[in-house]
Amino acid sequence: MTKSPTCRHCGAPLTRTLVDLGLSPLANSYVGIEHRDIDCPRYPLHARVCDTCFLVQIEDAVPASEIFSTEYAYFSSYSDSWLAHCQAYVDEISTRLSLSADDLVIEIASNDGYLLQYFVARGIPVLGVEPSANVATVAQEKGVNTRVDFFSNALAETLVAEGVRPSLICSANVLAHVPDINDFVQGIATLLAGDVVYTVEFPHLLNLIEKVQFDTIYHEHYTYLSLVSVEAILDRFGLRVFDVQSLSTHGGSLRIFVCRKDATHKECASVAAMRKQEHLAGLDSPAGYQGFKEKVRAVRAGLVQFLNDAKEKGQTVAAYGAAAKGNTLLNYCGVGEDLIEFCVDRNPSKQNTLLPGSHIPVFPVEYLRQRRPDYILILPWNLRSEISSQLADLADSGTLFVTPVPKIDVFGR
Ligand SMILES: [Zn+2]
Secondary structure, eight states: OOOOOBOTTTOOBOOEEEEEEEEEOOTTOOEEGGGTTSOOOOEEEEEEEOTTTOOEEEOOOSOHHHHTOTTOOOOGGGOHHHHHHHHHHHHHHHHHTTOOTTOOEEEESOTTSTTHHHHHHTTOOEEEEESOHHHHHHHHHTTOOEEESOOOHHHHHHHHHTTOOOSEEEEESOGGGOSOHHHHHHHHHHHOOTTOEEEEEEEBHHHHHHTTOGGGOOTTOOEEBOHHHHHHHHHHTTEEEEEEEEEOGGGSEEEEEEEETTSOOOOOHHHHHHHHHHHHTTTTSGGGGTTHHHHHHHHHHHHHHHHHHHHHTTOOEEEEOOOHHHHHHHHHHTOOTTTOOOEEOSOTTTTTEEOTTTOOEEEOTTHHHHHOOSEEEESSGGGHHHHHHHTHHHHHTTOEEEEOSSSOEEEOO
């Protein structure tokens, strides 16, 4: 008998399926061309919701050591709109908290220094915590002080013992990537003294549900967060949310501002407004999660139909952006090289590899201009405006763009 899974936060049995995406390879394990004929290992990708605390989560099917290997290909710094977003955050928070050369900003999962570099430029001391050594080296070369480690409560206690006293802790899109979310939040609580603020961004579950963004489900992404579920976790560790902002990044994210329960920050009206919005969408009751599977199946049917029609007409389809979400989509929909000839990506570490599972080859973006496909399927659909304007010259000569969710959308420039 298989053991029934339990909630990562509250331990309740998980009996409600949000969607079961079957077996899928790791979304960021790009394949060497020499391994073309070897199928990738595949692991269950099954999202469930906890009926007690409403945390949406996938099961632990893969050891973290396999996910965050040294070849981990993700470098944040490759999207222009993402960098602009980070710089705007740094400007806003530095003013709001009056940060100066006497302060310290800690970022958890600081990657290649894509965010902290803007604090450094303002003369504000920083400490990045980043588990991937090769990525941390890139940050150090940019002058971003970085410690190679996984963030945990044990590390937070070490930092406190070493006298590290941050004025601000931030993280963008890391909370959902943490297998032990309780230990992570406890670590934040350990570092938050007095009125110190923690800001964290995460893709908002409300958008995942309403816009059928099921392709944001992949093995590196353990939890899918709402204000209601995050507040339950923070509460257990003596923390609270005092402000929340809706962001357009990653198809719709929340940025929450967290402090100790006894801190002096007054709760902004935005918090009650977001709680109400989630309540109206049913995110605090099992009913809000019904019907999602059927919507996901409809996306698959729409994409496969579109690709088959194009093939029948002798039209070529290429994909843009070797993004993790694209790999979930292509593998769940069973799409391979027979339907999508090739993919392109700006990131050199992904070029001349094969997409995991589908084994579609990845080339530099310039390849699009040699091949001039009839359609370009934009896999990171959250960047559709940015990507379609970068490729406006192709649109001018007749190429059309396609995005897959919430349903197939074909458009020109
Ligand atoms: Zn739970």
